[in-house]
Amino acid sequence: MPQIQGHCDDRFSGVRDAFEENFRERDELGAAVTVLVDGEPVADLWGGWADTARTRPWERETLVNVWSTSKGPTALCAHILADRGLLDLDAPVAAYWPEFAAAGKEAVRVRHLLSHRSGVAGPREPHTLEELYDWELTTARLAAAEPWWEPGTRSGYHAFSYGFLVGEVVRRITGLLPGEFLRREVTGPLGIDFTIGLPEKEAGRVAELVVSPSSREAQAAAFAQMTPVAVASLLNPPTGAVAANSPQWRAAEIPAANGHGTARAIAALYGIFAGRGRADGRRILSEAAAERVREGQGSCRDLVLGDGLGHDTEIALGLWLSGPHGSYGPNPRAFGHDGAGGSCGLADPEAGVALGYVMNRMGAGIADDPRKMALVEAVYAAL
Template identity: 85%
Template sequence: MSQAREATVPQIHGHCDDRFSAVRTAFEANFRERDELGAAVTVLIGGEPVVDLWGGWADAARSRPWERDTLVNVWSTTKGPTALCAHILADRGLLDLDAPVAAYWPEFAAAGKEAVLVRQLLSHRAGLAGLREPHTLAELYDWDLTTARLAATEPWWEPGTRSGYHALTYGFLVGELVRRITGLLPGEFLQQEVTGPLGIDFTVGLPEKEAGRVAELVVAETDARQQAALFAQMEPLAVATLLNPPTGAAAANTPQWRAAQIPAANGHGTARAVAALYGIFAGRGRSGDRRILSEEAVERVREGQGSCRDLVLGAGIGHDTEIALGLWLSGPEGSYGPNPRAFGHDGAGGSCGLADPEAGLALGYVMNRMGHRISDDPRKTALIEAVYGAL
C-alpha cells in the first residue's frame, strides 16, 4: 500500500467496546481496502450500544467530515421501518394479513387483483414489482398518481406463487394500506408512533430543515460501469422494476427526491437510527421500556413465505432466497449472520439493517459511496462477520 493511499484513511470517531474491537478493525478496513468514502455503523446488544462508529466524508469533494449526526438516504433499508408500520396495525387488529388488499383499498381489485392478500404485498409476492407503463421521477413523487396506477395495474405473474422484488412499488403498496387505515402517509405514521416517541433520528423523506446534515451519495466510475453491465442483461420484468423510473445517486441528491414520500427507498437516518428501528425486532417488540410490537407480532414478521429464486433479483443474487413478511431471512447463505432466522434488509449501494432476536442483536450500517452489488456488499459482510465473531 502506498503512503498516499494510507493517508486517505480517515480518523474514526465514536466508541467500541473492547469485546467488539474486531468491528472497529473491519470498519477501518472498509476505508483502507474497500473504497469507503463516509460511513457509520452501530451495534446494539440487548438494546445497549456496544459499537457506535463513524468516519470519512459526507461529500465527494471530501470537504465535509462525516459527523455523529450525519444523515444519509438508506434506500431499501427503509423497507424494514415501512413493514414495521403495517405490523403495528396488524398487532392492533386494524389490519388482517390474510385479508384481500381490496378490503382496505377497493380500487386495488382491478385487473384481476381482487384476491391478492395483504401478506402477499408484504412478502413481494403480489406480482406488482413494477409499473407496466412509463413512469417518470416527477410522477413517482406524486403519491396519489402512483398508487392509482398500481391499483389499475395487471400483475406480472400469478400473485402468491413466487417472490419478485418490489424495489420502488413496495412502499406505495404497503404505505397505501397504512394511509387507508390511519389517514396518515407511512412516514407520518412512523414518526407519530415510533420515531417521535423513541427519539429515533430517521424520517421517510427529508425535512427541509435537515438539509445541512445530509450526506451526498456518490457512485464511483467503476461501480457505475459494473451496474450498467448488470442492467444490460436484465429481463423485461427487472427493467420495469428497477428502471421505471431510473433512480440512483443523482436523483436521490435532489431536493425533490428528498422531500417526497417513497417508503421503499428514501428513508434518511443515521446508523444509530437504523439500529434502533431494527432493534425493535431484535428486542422482540420492545425498545427500552416501551413495547412497540407484541412478541407474537415479531414472530410474524419473520414468517417465511417460501424459498425461491426471486423473479427480479435472482440472477444477480445467484441463489434462492426467502422473504418473510417485510424483511429477508438470513437463511442458509447467512446474509445476516449465522442464525438462519435472523432477518434484515439491504439498501441499494450497501446500507443494511439487521435483527437477530436470539442474540438480542441489532445492527445499522449506512454509507454514501454506493457499490454495485445487489446484496451482500463486502463492507456490510465484513462488519457482520466481525460482530458475530465477537459474540
C-alpha cells in the same frame, strides 16, 4: 485513512478493525455503524467524508439516504396496525383499498404485498421520476396494473412499488402516509433520528451519495441483461445517486427507498425486531407480532433479481431471512434488509443483536455488499 470516531467495547474491537478496513481496502468514503446487544450499544462508529469534495467530515449526526433499508421501518407500520387488530394480513388488499381489485388482483392478500409476492413489482407503463413523487398518481397506476405473474406463487422484488403498496394500505386505514404514521407511533416517541423523505430543515446534515465509475460500469452491464419485469421493478423510473441527491427526491414520500437516518437510528428501528417488540423500555409490538415479521413465505429464485444474487432467497413479511447463505449472520432465522449500494439493518432476536450500517459511496449491488458483510462477520466473531 480518516480518523474513526465514536466508541467500541473491547470485546467488539473486531468491528472497529473491519470498519477501518472498509476505508483502507474497500473504497469507503463516509460511513457509520452501530451495533446493539440486548438494546445496549457495543459499537457506535463513524468516519470519513459526507461529500465527494471531502470538505465535510462525517459527523455523529450525519444523515444519509438508505435506499431499501427503509423497507424495514415501512413494514413495521403495517405490523403495528396488524398487532392492533386494524389490519388482517390474510385479508384481500381490496378490503382496504377497493381500487386495487382491478386487473385480476381481487384475491391478492396483504401478506403478498409484504413478501413481494403480489405480482405488482412495478408499473407496466413508463413512469417518470416526477410521477414517482406524486403519491396519488403512483398508487393509482399500481392499483390499475395487471400483475407480472400469478400473485402469491413466487417472490419478485418490488424495489419501489413496495412502499407505495404497503404505504397505501397504511394510509387507507389511518389517514396518514407511512412517514407520518412512523413518526407519530415510533420515531417520535423513541427519539429515533429517521424520516421517510428528508425535512428541508435537515438538509445541512445529509451526506452526498456517490457512485464510483467501477460501480456504474457494473450496474450498466447488469441492467443490459434485465428481464422486462426486472426493468419494471428496478428501472421504472430509473434512479440513482444524482436523483437521490436532489431536493425533489428528498422531499418526496418514497417509503421503499428514501428513508434518511443515522446508523444509530437504523440499529434502533431494527432493534425493535431484535428485542421481540420492545425498545428503550417501551413495547412497540407484541412478542407474537414481532415474531410474525420473520414468518417465511417460501424460498425461491426471485423473479426480479434472478441470478443476480447467485442463490435462492426467502422474504418473510417485510424483511429477508438470513437463510443458509448468512446474509445477516449465521443464525438462519436472523433477518433484515439491505439498501442499494451497501446500507443494512439487521435483527437477530436469538442473539439480541441489532446492527445499522450506512454509507454514501454506493457499491454496485443490491445486497450483501462486502463492507456490510465484513461488519456482520466481525459482530458474530465477537459473540
